[in-house]
Amino acid sequence: MSERFLTVLTSFLIGFIFLVPGTQLYGQDEHHETDDAYQETVDVHQAENGHGEAAEEEFNATEYILEHISDSHEWHILTKKDGHHVSVPLPVIIYSKHSGLHAFSSKEIAHGHTHKGFQMGHGTIEIVNKKGETVEKSLKGKIIEVDEHGEMVEAGLPLDFSFTKNVFMMMLSVAILLLVFLSLARSYKKMGTSEPRGLAGFIEPVIVFIEEDIAIPNIGEDKYYRFMPYLLTVFFFILLNNLMGLIPFFPFGANVTGNIAVTLVLAVFTFLITQFSSNKGHWQHVFNTPGVPVWLAPIMIPVELIGLVTKPFALMIRLFANITAGHIIILSLISMIFIFKSVFVAVPSILMVLFMDFIELLVAFLQAYIFTLLSALFIGMAMPEHHHD
Amino acid sequence: MDLVTPGIGMIFWTTLSFLILLFILGKFAWPAILTAIRARNESIRHALEAADKAKEEMAILQADNKKILAEARAERDALMKEAKEMKDKLIADAKEKAAEEARKLVQSAREAIQREKAAALNDMKEQMVSISVDIAEKILRIKLEESKAQKELVDKLINEADLN
Numbered sequence: 001m002s003e004r005f006l007t008v009l010t011s012f013l014i015g016f017i018f019l020v021p022g023t024q025l026y027g028q029d030e031h032h033e034t035d036d037a038y039q040e041t042v043d044v045h046q047a048e049n050g051h052g053e054a055a056e057e058e059f060n061a062t063e064y065i066l067e068h069i070s071d072s073h074e075w076h077i078l079t080k081k082d083g084h085h086v087s088v089p090l091p092v093i094i095y096s097k098h099s100g101l102h103a104f105s106s107k108e109i110a111h112g113h114t115h116k117g118f119q120m121g122h123g124t125i126e127i128v129n130k131k132g133e134t135v136e137k138s139l140k141g142k143i144i145e146v147d148e149h150g151e152m153v154e155a156g157l158p159l160d161f162s163f164t165k166n167v168f169m170m171m172l173s174v175a176i177l178l179l180v181f182l183s184l185a186r187s188y189k190k191m192g193t194s195e196p197r198g199l200a201g202f203i204e205p206v207i208v209f210i211e212e213d214i215a216i217p218n219i220g221e222d223k224y225y226r227f228m229p230y231l232l233t234v235f236f237f238i239l240l241n242n243l244m245g246l247i248p249f250f251p252f253g254a255n256v257t258g259n260i261a262v263t264l265v266l267a268v269f270t271f272l273i274t275q276f277s278s279n280k281g282h283w284q285h286v287f288n289t290p291g292v293p294v295w296l297a298p299i300m301i302p303v304e305l306i307g308l309v310t311k312p313f314a315l316m317i318r319l320f321a322n323i324t325a326g327h328i329i330i331l332s333l334i335s336m337i338f339i340f341k342s343v344f345v346a347v348p349s350i351l352m353v354l355f356m357d358f359i360e361l362l363v364a365f366l367q368a369y370i371f372t373l374l375s376a377l378f379i380g381m382a383m384p385e386h387h388h389d
Numbered sequence: 390m391d392l393v394t395p396g397i398g399m400i401f402w403t404t405l406s407f408l409i410l411l412f413i414l415g416k417f418a419w420p421a422i423l424t425a426i427r428a429r430n431e432s433i434r435h436a437l438e439a440a441d442k443a444k445e446e447m448a449i450l451q452a453d454n455k456k457i458l459a460e461a462r463a464e465r466d467a468l469m470k471e472a473k474e475m476k477d478k479l480i481a482d483a484k485e486k487a488a489e490e491a492r493k494l495v496q497s498a499r500e501a502i503q504r505e506k507a508a509a510l511n512d513m514k515e516q517m518v519s520i521s522v523d524i525a526e527k528i529l530r531i532k533l534e535e536s537k538a539q540k541e542l543v544d545k546l547i548n549e550a551d552l553n
Contacts (some may be wrong), residue, residue: 070392071399093398138391174406181418188425206420228438229415230424237410260392261399265407268546323391 061335065387069255069327070141072165073106073120077169077250088250090168096116096145096158106162109143116159117145126150169254170262173240209371210235218376219383227379230273234266235372242323243265246357257367258323260316267316270375274306276380309380315371322367326360 067076075088089107096102101119108115122140128134143160145153163171184200191197196204215224215231241256256262284290286304288297333356336349 019397067393070527071396141391160396161401162398163402164398166399168405170403176408176411180415181422184432185421187420188422192425192428194429204426210427211423225423230411231416231418232419233407237407259395259399261395262403265393265400265403269407297495321392 004170015320025288031309033250059335059341061332061339064335064338065328065331068253068331069258071254071259073143073162074110075165075168089228090165090322091163092118093161093163094163095141095317096153098153098158099146114146117153118143118145119146120144132169165254166256166259166262169244169251170241172258173237173244173256177233177236179325203292206235207232214369214373214376218373218380220376220385223383227273227277227359227376230269231376233371234375236270237365237366238266238319239368239373242368243361244321244359245327246364257319258266258327260320263316263320266319266371267312270315270378271309271312274312274378274382279380279384280359282382283385290312315374319367319371326356326363330356330360 015353026116026269046274073092074090077086077088079085081084089105089108089110091103092109093103093108096118102116102118104115109119113119121142121144123140124136126134133257142157143162147153180199180203184203187198191200196199210231211228217227219227228329238257241262245255245257247253286308287301288298289304292300330353332353333349337343337346378386
């Protein structure tokens with residue numbers, strides 16, 4: 001049963017991405033209009049710059065790096081010498097209070113085009129925040145809604161549920177995880193108690209490690225089992241996305257676990273599981289910490305309450321910062337080649353990148369391990385044994 | 390600043406995909422895998438225990454074997470000893486019996502000889518008595534013959550005289 005289910009699910013996930021019409025690569029014959037249009041913008045750009053070729057532009061490392069570590073509505077693969085971009089367009093799904101839900105290919109709004117009143121934002125916008133201060137907010141990489149005159153509509157930024165680069169790679173990782181573990185489960189059913197072979201032999205030690213060295217010591221022999229699915233899923237999800245993020249080719253290399261929204265969601269999951277599985281001892285510890293005088297309660301209770309939140313917050317920041325930092329370092333080292341415009345810099349640069357890639361490989365495992373370990377630790381801490389009070 | 394501002398879309402898709410992943414794996418993959426690993430660990434543990442047990446039993450069996458062997462050997466030795474004793478005793482008995490028999494034979498032979506000897510002596514005595522009586526008789530007769538002749542003569546004479 002699971003085999004069929006798996007096939008359907010995987011094809012659904014992959015197929016969904018290509019449901020939106022016109023998802024072929026740019027630069028092909030049927031997209032002459034787009035190319036021409038882009039060629040025009042390049043020409044305009046050149047005219048503005050007033051000098052030679054587009055390729056002679058000053059290399060901006062910060063922009064390059066930020067572009068690579070942030071999310072994107074299309075998957076940029078390479079830029080040809082003549083200035084043509086080769087990108088995989090991704091579905092844009094957007095909800096606007098002004099005009100409702102829209103779905104179209106990101107191709108439609110590439111290169112400054114406006115589709116159904118939506119276009120890629122550029123420049124900054126001044127927003128008055130809750131304190132009444134005016135802050136500048138960058139619109140780069142955001143989709144904005146404009147009216148017929150090209151002015152931004154009053155409703156503010158539309159809600160962007162687009163199937164971006166990060167979502168794409170995350171879905172791919174989910175598909176791979178499903179494929180791997182469902183087939184693994186099937187092979188386990190088949191092989192009974194014989195020794196693990198192939199993939200099972202590779203993954204089983206990790207599963208056993210999570211069970212015996214993370215879950216049991218931190219949560220306890222009698223209570224750990226119901227948290228195993230979460231711990232295993234979160235470990236392999238983070239690990240696979242970390243590893244896929246290190247592969248610099250399409251459809252990998254997206255900075256999924258270095259995206260604050262992803263780590264936020266994972267941390268919130270840990271937080272919710274921790275709070276919902278907590279027992280009386282946990283709340284007693286928060287509101288009436290054993291051994292602390294009652295008159296300290298006005299200080300202790302806020303501290304403990306903040307402590308509840310800081311734990312998952314640290315989880316979120318740790319994973320985000322580690323993975324993003326890794327990507328930044330590698331990209332910086334590669335940027336060196338273009339900053340110095342020398343082939344000779346490439347040699348040490350590539351060696352350093354190679355070295356960093358090995359470190360990042362370690363970090364990929366380490367961060368997945370740490371997230372899982374700390375999740376287990378927090379869950380275990382929320383279920384203290386009764387014997388100490 | 391964008392880098393550390395979580396986007397609503399990403400939050401939505403992450404939540405959705407992670408929940409799907411957690412649900413499907415939690416329902417179809419993890420229990421099966423964990424149960425299988427546990428079952429195998431159990432079976433390995435059982436197998437090891439069984440092997441240990443078998444080893445122990447083997448040791449016990451070996452010890453038993455040794456004991457039985459030793460007992461058998463001891464019994465054999467005892468039997469041999471007994472047999473030897475019996476043999477010795479038999480021989481001794483036989484010897485004794487033979488000696489006794491011989492002694493008895495000798496005794497009876499001696500008695501018979503004694504008896505024969507006594508009989509012979511008696512015989513001899515009787516013969517000697519009779520011989521001597523004979524001799525004496527003869528002598529007496531001789532002597533008596535003389536006197537008898539005389540007496541007879543006398544008697545005859547008397548008798549003749551009387552008849553007349």
